[in-house]
Amino acid sequence: MRKTRKGKILVTSSVAQAFALEGKKRFTLRCMWVPFSTLMSIEQYFAAQFNTAPAFVARAPGRLEFIGNHLDYNGGLVLGAAIDRYVTVAVAPRADRRIVLASESQPVRVENSLDALAPAKGATSWGNYPLGMLKVMRDAGLEVSHGFNLAVSNDLPIGAGLSSSAAIELATGLALGALYHYSLDRRQLAFLGRAAENNFVGMPCGILDQGSSAFGKAGSLVLIDCATNDFSTRPMPGGTHFWVFNTLKKHTLIDSFYAARNRECMESLAILRQTAPSLANLATATEEQVKVAREDLGETRFKRALHVVREMARVRDTLAALDAQDTARVGRNLTASHGSSRELFENSCEELDFLVARVVGMPGVFGARLSGGGFGGAAMALTDGSFSADAAGQLLKDYRAKFGNVPTIFSSRTGDGAALL
Numbered sequence: 001m002r003k004t005r006k007g008k009i010l011v012t013s014s015v016a017q018a019f020a021l022e023g024k025k026r027f028t029l030r031c032m033w034v035p036f037s038t039l040m041s042i043e044q045y046f047a048a049q050f051n052t053a054p055a056f057v058a059r060a061p062g063r064l065e066f067i068g069n070h071l072d073y074n075g076g077l078v079l080g081a082a083i084d085r086y087v088t089v090a091v092a093p094r095a096d097r098r099i100v101l102a103s104e105s106q107p108v109r110v111e112n113s114l115d116a117l118a119p120a121k122g123a124t125s126w127g128n129y130p131l132g133m134l135k136v137m138r139d140a141g142l143e144v145s146h147g148f149n150l151a152v153s154n155d156l157p158i159g160a161g162l163s164s165s166a167a168i169e170l171a172t173g174l175a176l177g178a179l180y181h182y183s184l185d186r187r188q189l190a191f192l193g194r195a196a197e198n199n200f201v202g203m204p205c206g207i208l209d210q211g212s213s214a215f216g217k218a219g220s221l222v223l224i225d226c227a228t229n230d231f232s233t234r235p236m237p238g239g240t241h242f243w244v245f246n247t248l249k250k251h252t253l254i255d256s257f258y259a260a261r262n263r264e265c266m267e268s269l270a271i272l273r274q275t276a277p278s279l280a281n282l283a284t285a286t287e288e289q290v291k292v293a294r295e296d297l298g299e300t301r302f303k304r305a306l307h308v309v310r311e312m313a314r315v316r317d318t319l320a321a322l323d324a325q326d327t328a329r330v331g332r333n334l335t336a337s338h339g340s341s342r343e344l345f346e347n348s349c350e351e352l353d354f355l356v357a358r359v360v361g362m363p364g365v366f367g368a369r370l371s372g373g374g375f376g377g378a379a380m381a382l383t384d385g386s387f388s389a390d391a392a393g394q395l396l397k398d399y400r401a402k403f404g405n406v407p408t409i410f411s412s413r414t415g416d417g418a419a420l421l
């Protein structure tokens with residue numbers, strides 16, 4: 001349990017599970033968020049860690065993937081949303097060349113030297129995100145003559161498929177930019193964050209997470225054309241809300257599964273290019289092209305490619321439905337996207353399938369799908385205002401009866417993108 005910047009206590013998964021195990025009576029969703037009157041600000045946390053005040057504070061939001069599953073690294077269109085939960089980073093200069101990182105949500109500090117930046121494994125690996133950001137910023141020309149202390153706090157759940165990693169990268173980028181007089185626009189920030197993730201952390205992600213966190217806007221979805229790197233926003237459908245269901249399941253092979261999907265898509269593109277050399281990327285192939293190449297692709301790549309081209313069609317249809325203010329049609333696309341992840345891209349899991357199947361049948365729900373890389377992590381539902389905590393509580397009970405534990409659930413609004421505070 002810990003204090004958040006919004007003056008509430010987030011009951012973490014283990015506490016939520018403890019409530020669940022205590023018996024039905026206490027098993028209500030109201031346990032998940034409890035009002036709290038005082039809170040430790042990032043400034044207070046920084047002072048407690050380093051005995052000084054921070055020089056700069058920046059924050060960046062988590063994101064939901066609205067639709068466009070695994071389309072970003074395939075040159076497709078993706079719709080994301082920044083949510084109103086953030087990672088906040090505070091920094092102050094040091095006189096020496098050391099870097100010291102502390103995080104409210106991590107038991108271990110990270111200590112490093114400006115002259116020996118390398119990714120770590122184990123308990124200090126959380127530091128790879130800020131250190132990776134520093135590394136790519138220096139590669140891009142940031143001049144650093146002295147070290148720094150850096151503190152992190154978050155009201156964004158870590159490891160919940162809401163991209164806390166992109167959020168810490170972007171908040172670090174803004175804070176270090178201010179510290180070392182290096183200004184970055186949103187686009188530079190997003191691409192540096194992705195470079196940190198690809199080249200330092202070692203995750204071959206696309207631009208969805210960093211782009212949504214950088215360009216997010218309250219009340220809006222973020223549309224990214226990953227072929228042209230064009231970022232824009234679209235209004236959220238009126239009267240809708242997000243509910244997020246975190247399975248708490250994190251497959252140990254999640255990163256290698258993600259990399260395998262990435263590789264299968266690149267192989268599919270190479271095969272399709274044998275007959276269509278001018279094909280720019282997999283997301284712009286036609287379903288016909290994929291079907292004609294079925295034998296050459298083989299069954300696995302055929303399924304991956306079919307998911308990608310159909311998902312691209314669903315994103316286009318979702319954009320048209322948003323323009324037409326047809327929220328029911330938007331919702332049908334979300335649910336169809338999940339079905340395709342389950343059947344064709346095979347990046348869902350039993351827990352996500354259960355949550356999506358259950359929530360889609362409930363009153364007030366337009367649609368639901370896994371959000372992000374998959375293989376565990378979070379599902380999200382788009383609902384109207386009538387979907388309540390009580391309905392979500394019923395879902396938790398059913399989930400517990402089947403899987404023996406409970407997911408964390410919360411409702412979420414869209415939030416503003418990364419900013420220096």
Ligand code: GLA
Pocket residue numbers: 065068069070071072073205206207208209372373374
């Ligand atoms: C993760 C990655 C993103 C994107 C999604 C799947 O969130 O970080 O770049 O590929 O998975 O759409």
